[in-house]
Every structure is written in structure tokens, then in C-alpha cells.
Amino acid sequence: MDVFYSLTAWNCFQFTGVFRRLMKLLVLLSFVLDVADGQVRYSIPEEMNKGSVVGNIVQDLGLDVIRLKSGRARIFTEDSREYIGLNVDKGTLEVRERIDREELCAQVTPCSLHFQIILENPMELHRINVEIFDINDHAPVFDRKEINLEIMEYAVTGSRFSLGSAHDPDVGHNTLQRYTLNPTDHFTLNELSRSDGTKFVEMVLQTPLDRELQEEHKLILTAFDGGTPSKSGTVKITVVVIDANDNPPVFSQPVYRVSLPENAHKGSTVVTVSATDKDKGAFGEVTYSFSQNTGKAMDYFTIDSDTGNIRVNGLLDYEKSKQYELYIEAMDKERLTDSSKVLIEITDVNDNAPVISVISFSNPIPEDSAPETVIAMLNVKDIDSGKNGQIRCSVNSDLPFRIKSSSSNFYSLVTDQFLDREKCSEYNITIRATDEGSPSFSTNKTLNLKISDVNDNAPVFQLQSYTAYVLENNTPGVSIFAVTAADEDSGNNARISYFLEDVLVNGVSASTYISVNAESGEIIAVRSFDYEQSKEFHIRVKAQDGGNPPLSGNVSVKIVIQDQNDNAPQVLYPVQTGGSLVAEIVPRSAEVGYLVTKVVAVDVDSGQNAWLSYKLQKATDRALFEVGLQNGEIRTVRQVTDKDAVKQKLTVVVEDNGQPSRSATVNINLAVADSFPEMLSEFTDFTHDKDYNDNLTFYLVLALAVVSFLFIVSIIAILSVKCYRWRRERMFYKSGANLPVIPYYPPLYADVGGTGTLQHVYNYEVCRTTDSRKSDLKHARPSSESIISLNTTGTHTLRLAQREKLSHDYEDQIDATVLKRNIY
Numbered sequence: 001m002d003v004f005y006s007l008t009a010w011n012c013f014q015f016t017g018v019f020r021r022l023m024k025l026l027v028l029l030s031f032v033l034d035v036a037d038g039q040v041r042y043s044i045p046e047e048m049n050k051g052s053v054v055g056n057i058v059q060d061l062g063l064d065v066i067r068l069k070s071g072r073a074r075i076f077t078e079d080s081r082e083y084i085g086l087n088v089d090k091g092t093l094e095v096r097e098r099i100d101r102e103e104l105c106a107q108v109t110p111c112s113l114h115f116q117i118i119l120e121n122p123m124e125l126h127r128i129n130v131e132i133f134d135i136n137d138h139a140p141v142f143d144r145k146e147i148n149l150e151i152m153e154y155a156v157t158g159s160r161f162s163l164g165s166a167h168d169p170d171v172g173h174n175t176l177q178r179y180t181l182n183p184t185d186h187f188t189l190n191e192l193s194r195s196d197g198t199k200f201v202e203m204v205l206q207t208p209l210d211r212e213l214q215e216e217h218k219l220i221l222t223a224f225d226g227g228t229p230s231k232s233g234t235v236k237i238t239v240v241v242i243d244a245n246d247n248p249p250v251f252s253q254p255v256y257r258v259s260l261p262e263n264a265h266k267g268s269t270v271v272t273v274s275a276t277d278k279d280k281g282a283f284g285e286v287t288y289s290f291s292q293n294t295g296k297a298m299d300y301f302t303i304d305s306d307t308g309n310i311r312v313n314g315l316l317d318y319e320k321s322k323q324y325e326l327y328i329e330a331m332d333k334e335r336l337t338d339s340s341k342v343l344i345e346i347t348d349v350n351d352n353a354p355v356i357s358v359i360s361f362s363n364p365i366p367e368d369s370a371p372e373t374v375i376a377m378l379n380v381k382d383i384d385s386g387k388n389g390q391i392r393c394s395v396n397s398d399l400p401f402r403i404k405s406s407s408s409n410f411y412s413l414v415t416d417q418f419l420d421r422e423k424c425s426e427y428n429i430t431i432r433a434t435d436e437g438s439p440s441f442s443t444n445k446t447l448n449l450k451i452s453d454v455n456d457n458a459p460v461f462q463l464q465s466y467t468a469y470v471l472e473n474n475t476p477g478v479s480i481f482a483v484t485a486a487d488e489d490s491g492n493n494a495r496i497s498y499f500l501e502d503v504l505v506n507g508v509s510a511s512t513y514i515s516v517n518a519e520s521g522e523i524i525a526v527r528s529f530d531y532e533q534s535k536e537f538h539i540r541v542k543a544q545d546g547g548n549p550p551l552s553g554n555v556s557v558k559i560v561i562q563d564q565n566d567n568a569p570q571v572l573y574p575v576q577t578g579g580s581l582v583a584e585i586v587p588r589s590a591e592v593g594y595l596v597t598k599v600v601a602v603d604v605d606s607g608q609n610a611w612l613s614y615k616l617q618k619a620t621d622r623a624l625f626e627v628g629l630q631n632g633e634i635r636t637v638r639q640v641t642d643k644d645a646v647k648q649k650l651t652v653v654v655e656d657n658g659q660p661s662r663s664a665t666v667n668i669n670l671a672v673a674d675s676f677p678e679m680l681s682e683f684t685d686f687t688h689d690k691d692y693n694d695n696l697t698f699y700l701v702l703a704l705a706v707v708s709f710l711f712i713v714s715i716i717a718i719l720s721v722k723c724y725r726w727r728r729e730r731m732f733y734k735s736g737a738n739l740p741v742i743p744y745y746p747p748l749y750a751d752v753g754g755t756g757t758l759q760h761v762y763n764y765e766v767c768r769t770t771d772s773r774k775s776d777l778k779h780a781r782p783s784s785e786s787i788i789s790l791n792t793t794g795t796h797t798l799r800l801a802q803r804e805k806l807s808h809d810y811e812d813q814i815d816a817t818v819l820k821r822n823i824y
Contacts, residue, residue, distance in 0.1 A: 058091030071119030136227025165200030248336035275330030350437025455547025565658025
């Protein structure tokens with residue numbers, strides 16, 4: 001789609017004054033907009049003022065100002081100078097620097113500025129082409145202010161004399177268009193064009209010259225451009241008529257064409273030109289020189305005036321100039337000349353390495369970036385031409401990245417597969433740009449790319465399950481074990497917290513048994529454990545990272561409760577009762593090793609804490625019986641004799657193997673008899689003796705308790721009397737006033753047994769001053785009637801008689817109470 005804003009065919013009209021200047025201004029501000037295939041094209045005249053609007057880039061690209069700002073839109077140019085700027089707030093392109101088309105492009109047409117507008121998030125690249133129109137701001141200018149010619153009077157009609165050319169930096173219609181010569185009595189102009197389109201003139205002799213009639217001719221050569229209004233430049237020509245050779249030199253070729261590589265060494269021969277003169281002798285000698293029209297090309301080449309050999313005199317650079325035009329003159333002794341042209345085509349040599357410029361670089365990138373994610377945008381340029389300027393861009397094949405060509409000289413570095421920060425958190429990406437010259441040049445550019453973490457790894461425990469051991473009877477709060485999980489992520493995604501999962505242990509929540517430290521994973525006992533109630537239980541610990549969303553893993557932990565020796569052995573047989581005594585019969589005919597009985601005991605502990613051993617602690621006759629250390633069997637050690645006592649008493653100790661060990665004792669009564677009646681009579685005596693011993697012990701304990709009780713009661717009574725008298729002396733003292741003695745009355749004192757003491761509780765409030773005769777005593781109303789009458793307010797001052805009566809009654813009560821205690 002092309003939109004043109006310009007005036008056409010306005011040269012067809014002639015305007016004057018203000019209207020002509022107005023039309024010129026409109027032409028200067030005209031531009032051309034072209035949007036096609038992602039490229040926007042504008043056309044503006046040169047020499048526009050700074051700040052002038054080139055175009056509305058937001059409207060032409062279909063964007064908006066918000067997108068420009070969020071995408072951090074900016075202009076990228078391949079050279080350092082920025083003529084056009086981007087106004088992000090308005091979305092327009094504006095002139096930032098003065099644009100001189102002649103300085104920028106010289107004679108090249110069309111003249112264009114190329115740059116790119118880059119946006120990010122997502123990345124976009126838009127190519128902008130601004131064509132610079134020429135305005136007629138230069139007049140034709142000759143290289144020389146004056147031209148002096150010496151022409152032989154014998155010069156034949158049609159002789160040509162080179163006048164050179166004027167230079168106009170403008171192009172197109174505004175450049176040099178025509179020449180005029182004034183006067184034209186003897187000479188006319190012959191306009192010629194060079195291969196580049198520029199025009200130069202030769203002055204042609206129309207009528208023969210006669211030095212005797214006119215020795216000198218003054219002419220004006222004028223050059224006009226095609227602008228409106230037209231501009232011109234002039235040069236003065238002075239023709240001096242002299243006698244000269246009648247045959248000018250003639251070059252062998254009108255144009256010499258030569259190809260020369262840009263790396264040609266200084267002094268190397270370019271070409272040898274030659275011209276011949278039909279005259280003989282001194283008139284046939286020809287000298288060679290560069291014409292003034294050669295211009296700056298003379299800085300790079302030299303010509304031998306005698307031989308016409310042209311050599312290289314400077315460093316050639318194809319990238320600066322691809323062609324040189326040398327204008328050569330051949331002159332004889334009489335100054336007759338001929339001109340020729342040497343066209344030197346410079347051929348490119350691969351002498352420049354590619355240049356890599358990073359336009360944009362996203363660093364770091366998340367590890368979950370999808371393939372084809374753009375990491376960087378690159379501009380790769382080689383100023384050589386042809387194959388020497390063709391570039392191949394690549395990265396190492398072992399990296400998960402590749403280079404993608406987006407447009408001419410522009411490349412994108414994109415991901416080629418999914419990334420994993422846990423495998424590689426950082427890449428050094430070396431981008432290699434190689435041209436196709438021979439020999440080729442290459443350039444490397446290394447980008448350091450960091451991969452940011454994404455929470456894609458759950459915490460993992462070192463083992464699939466753990467087993468922890470804790471002694472029973474432990475202190476609550478003791479550390480049992482610690483679990484540790486690892487997370488391959490980093491930062492907050494790898495910060496692990498530990499939690500106890502809510503599972504049931506013996507029908508209740510696991511949190512009543514165990515707690516887990518969220519930071520360290522330490523497992524702590526909440527309560528004291530009992531091996532005899534529970535030998536082991538299972539819990540589950542969850543490890544959760546700090547990512548969003550968080551990931552977690554869990555592990556099973558078996559808590560094994562280890563036994564302690566906290567239970568003493570229990571004797572199951574013989575049964576110890578407080579009633580009748582049971583005795584075992586040992587016949588007098590029993591042999592050595594006779595099994596009398598067996599002590600059976602158990603220990604609820606486990607392991608070596610439950611290993612029991614049996615020892616004989618006391619025995620009526622130690623030489624008669626023994627106890628099996630492991631089985632508790634009581635056997636005879638020797639033959640029973642008639643001398644052995646009938647009544648035998650054994651005390652057996654049962655010990656476990658714990659550290660420290662615990663024990664239990666059992667008393668065993670044995671009767672040595674041959675018949676049951678004999679054993680029964682002996683057993684009755686044995687029982688009676690036992691009852692007697694038991695009764696004696698009981699009486700002794702009872703007597704000791706009674707004596708201790710009486711002693712304590714006496715001490716309490718004495719202390720009570722002493723305390724009472726001391727308080728009485730402290731609270732009431734005799735004075736000169738008629739103040740009654742108020743006894744101390746213990747609070748809450750009451751006699752509910754009907755002993756004649758007060759049956760009601762009275763509360764007394766003593767109000768005292770520095771003068772005790774002004775003291776006052778108040779009492780509160782009791783819960784039932786008393787001998788003290790009360791008013792409706794519940795308190796009043798006791799009358800003297802009532803206080804005396806109360807005091808006497810109280811003393812009697814105290815005396816009776818002390819008497820009772822002494823009796824008991």
C-alpha cells in the first residue's frame with residue numbers, strides 16, 4: 001500500500017512572490033509512505049528543520065503508544081549517526097539531525113536512510129526506509145576561476161579545446177543541465193556526457209583565428225542547473241592566439257578500461273597510455289598529465305609524464321570507492337592537446353572479517369522456556385561484497401541453542417530444546433560468523449546466559465523410610481531423630497519446611513506423640529513412652545519447599561521404643577497370701593536332688609531386662625536345699641536325716657539382668673515329714689508361732705503411735721496457752737480511764753457440740769487512735785440471735801456491761817477447752 005503526499009508537474013507553472021515560496025515549502029514537506037511486508041517507507045526532502053515530523057509510525061505499523069512504551073521501542077542503525085529519532089510519547093518519527101543529501105549520498109540516487117525499530121516483550125523488528133529528496137540548494141561551480149588557452153593561429157576549423165566541467169552536488173533535475181558560451185563569434189560549445197551522467201564541454205573552433213587581427217579573445221562560460229529558479233556558475237576563458245603545431249596529439253584509445261584488486265601494492269602499474277603526434281621533431285614530442293577533472297583520484301594514482309605509465313600511489317579500498325575515473329591529457333610542445341579517460345574498476349578482496357553486534361539480549365531466562373524462545377537478536381555484517389560478504393552464522397552443536405535468520409544481516413538466537421537449570425545453570429554461548437571468501441574470515445562473540453530457577457523439583461529424602469530408637473520413660477521434649485530432604489532447585493524454591501502428617505497412632509493423632517521442627521526436621525517426643533504399652537509406631541513426615549506452587553515429598557519413620565529395666569520381677573508361684581499358710585512337704589526319704597518345688601516368676605520387661613536368676617537368700621538349713629539359678633527349682637542338696645528340723649523356711653530372691661537390676665523375694669515354708677498328719681501338726685504349730693510374732697509387732701507399732709500422738713497434743717496445748725496470754729498483754733493494757741479489758745477472740749471459733757461456749761461467730765472491728773481512751777470497738781450482726789441486741793444497720797458500739805459479760809464468758813470457755821485437751 002503506497003500513500004503519496006507530493007505535488008506533481010508544478011514546474012509547469014510559473015509562480016512569483018509569496019505563492020512560489022509557499023509551493024516550495026509544500027514540496028519540501030512532502031513525503032512518501034510505503035508499508036509492505038513489515039517495512040515502512042517514507043520520503044522527505046533534505047535540509048528539514050530539527051523536530052520536523054517524518055511520519056506517524058504508530059498509525060502506519062498498526063501499533064499504539066502503550067505498546068511502544070511497554071516494548072521499550074528504540075531505533076537501531078548500522079552506523080553510529082542517528083538522523084531520525086523516535087518520539088515514544090507521540091508515536092512519531094522526527095528529524096533529529098540536519099540531513100544533507102549531498103553529504104550523505106553524494107551522487108548516489110536514490111538516497112535513503114535505513115534503520116530498524118525494535119520492540120521487546122515480545123520482540124518485534126520493523127525496517128524503516130526514509131528516502132531523501134534532493135532540493136536545489138547548490139549552484140554549479142567550476143574547478144577554476146579562469147581558463148587560459150593558447151591556440152595557434154593555424155588551428156583548423158573544428159579543433160577542440162577541453163574546458164572541463166562544472167560540478168553541482170545536487171542530483172536529478174537540480175543538477176547541472178546545460179552550458180552557454182558568450183560570445184560565439186569564433187567558438188561554439190560541444191556538450192559531452194560521461195558514463196556517470198555528468199556533462200562536460202569542449203570549445204570547438206568555428207572560424208579560423210588570425211593573431212594579427214585579434215591576439216586575445218575573452219569568453220564567458222556559464223553552467224545552468226535545472227532547478228526552479230535555476231542556478232548558475234561562470235568561469236572566464238582567455239584565448240591567446242599563438243603560432244602552434246598544426247597536428248595535435250591523438251590517444252590510441254578514447255577510453256582505457258582496467259580492473260585492479262583493492263589490495264594492489266603501492267607502485268604497481270595500472271595501465272600505460274599512449275598518444276601519437278604526426279608532427280616530427282620537437283613538435284612530435286608528447287607529455288602526459290592528469291586533467292583537473294580527475295579531482296581526488298589523483299591522490300591514489302600517478303602518471304609518468306614521459307611514458308604515460310599510470311601507477312598506484314595510495315591504499316585502495318573497495319568499500320570506500322568501487323571505481324575511479326582518470327582524465328588524461330597529451331600535449332605537444334606547441335600545447336596542442338588531446339584527452340582520454342581511464343576507467344579503473346576496483347575488484348573486492350576478502351579483507352574484512354564479519355562484525356557481530358548484539359541488538360538485544362534476554363538474560364537470564366527461566367528454565368521452563370519453550371523451544372524457539374528468542375534469547376538474543378544479532379546484527380551480523382561484512383562490508384565486503386559478493387561471496388566475501390556472504391555470512392554463515394552458527395553456535396556449538398552440543399548446546400541447546402541455534403541461530404535463526406530473521407532477515408538480511410539479522411539473526412535470532414533461540415532455544416532448540418527444553419532447558420534444565422539443575423543440569424546446567426549457566427551457558428557460555430559462542431556465536432561464530434564466517435564469510436565465504438577465500439581465505440575466509442570469521443568472528444566469535446561469546447554470550448554468558450544464566451538460567452533462572454523454576455520450582456520443578458520436589459524435596460527428596462535420602463532414604464525411602466527411616467527407623468528411630470528412643471528409650472522408654474524418656475523426658476518430654478527430647479530429640480529422637482532428624483530427617484533431611486534435599487531439593488535440587490535454588491533460592492526460595494529449595495527452602496524446605498518439615499511437617500508431621502496427621503495420621504493415627506494407637507487410635508489418636510500422631511501429634512500427641514511426636515512433633516517435628518519445621519526448620520531442621522528434628523523429631524521431638526511430646527510425651528513419655530512406655531515400652532510395655534507400645535513397642536513401636538509409624539509416623540509420616542512431609543517436606544515442602546517454598547516455591548509457588550509448593551512441591552512436597554514424604555517419608556515414613558518407624559519409632560522403636562527401647563525397653564528400660566523399670567519393672568521388677570513378679571512371683572507367680574508360690575502365691576503369697578495374707579491368709580492361711582501353705583507349706584510344701586519334703587519326705588524324709590527324699591534323695592539328693594529331690595525336686596521340692598519351683599519358684600515361677602515373670603518380668604514384663606524385655607531382652608536382658610527380663611532375664612531372671614534365682615538365689616537362695618535365707619534358709620533354716622542352707623546345707624539341705626539349693627535353688628536353680630536359671631529355672632528356680634528348689635532341690636535337696638543332701639539326704640534328709642532325722643536330725644533335720646521339721647519346719648524349714650526359705651527366702652528366695654528373683655533378680656533380673658537389667659542395669660541396675662531389680663528383684664523380688666518370696667518366702668517358702670517346707671515341712672519335713674513322712675505323713676500328712678505329722679505334717680499337719682507341725683504346720684499348726686508353725687502357724688501359731690507366726691500369728692504370735694505378727695501380733696507382737698502390731699502391738700509395738702500401736703503403742704509407739706499412741707505415745708507420739710499424746711506428745712504432739714501436749715505441745716500444741718502449751719503453745720496455745722502461751723500464745724493466748726501474749727496476745728492478751730499486747731492488745732489490752734490497763735490505763736487510768738474506765739476502759740474494759742477486751743479478750744482476744746479467735747476468728748471463726750465456734751462450739752457446735754453444745755459445750756456451753758458461744759455458738760455464733762462474731763466479727764469485731766477495732767478502731768484505735770493515739771489516745772486509747774477514744775478507741776472504739778464494733779461487731780457485726782451474727783447469723784442467729786445472741787445476747788447482744790443489734791440495731792437495723794447491723795453494727796453499733798458495745799455497751800460497757802455487755803462487753804464485760806462477753807469477756808467473762810469467753811475466759812470461761814477458754815479454760816474449759818484447755819482442760820479438755822489436757823484430758824485427752
